[in-house]
Amino acid sequence: MSGTKQTSTSCCLHVFPLHHQQQTFRCAGRKKERHIANMPKAKKSGKRKNFDYSLDRKKLKKKFIKKYNPRIENPQIRNAWDDKKSMTRNLQEMGLAFDPNRTLPIKKQRLLGVAREARETKAPTNIVTKPYVVNQLEEEAGRPEKDSKTLSSDLIEYAQYMIREHNDNYKEMARDEKNYYQDTPKQIKRKINEYKRCHQEHYNAFISSLAPPQPTDQ
Secondary structure, eight states: OOSOOOOOOOOOOOOOOHHHHHHHHHHHHHHHHHHHHTSOOOOOOOOOOOOOTTSOHHHHHHHHHHHHSOOOOOHHHHHHOOTTSOHHHHHHHHTOOSOHHHHSOOOBOOSSSSSOOOBOOOOOOOOOSOTHHHHHHHHHHHSOOOOOOOOOHHHHHHHHHHHHHHTTOHHHHHHSTTOTTOOOHHHHHHHHHHHHHHTHHHHHHHHHHHSOOOOOOO
């Protein structure tokens, strides 16, 4: 071996005791808490709301009532409605039921046991001050419903052509070369019936025009 000296290096690991590590963590936690405590807080607005004398309180109240009161589509109920009263009170004065379970109570029976007890609840007696509302509703419900459906001019001409050429023979109508929609006999019959129902006066005038003229007596 040569005369050079070999030097050996050793790595030293420093192991800190457990109580030293806990103390370090405590110090870090205190610094964090101190930092949070020193952060500026949100300032509360100390400005008071001033009363606006320029607003019309009556208009504001009407606007509030219009916004939060229900919109009643039925004209009879809407005309008799009082915004100053509750919904239950309004309906009671008109003779209408707010809760059908109270008006026509269901008997409660026990399913188990031999004796079944039926307990009846009495409907509250109300004074009806606006009976005309119910009468108007019943009168409106008894009116025949108007059919507002209308047919296109092409469909009317189609139905008139089929009636003019084939009378009421729906099978021959289905075989007609102008049956562009390839309708079945039932479909053609349904379209002709719609023509009768939606344009009754027009249909009657068309049928009258097809009748042969009656001979006049000389």
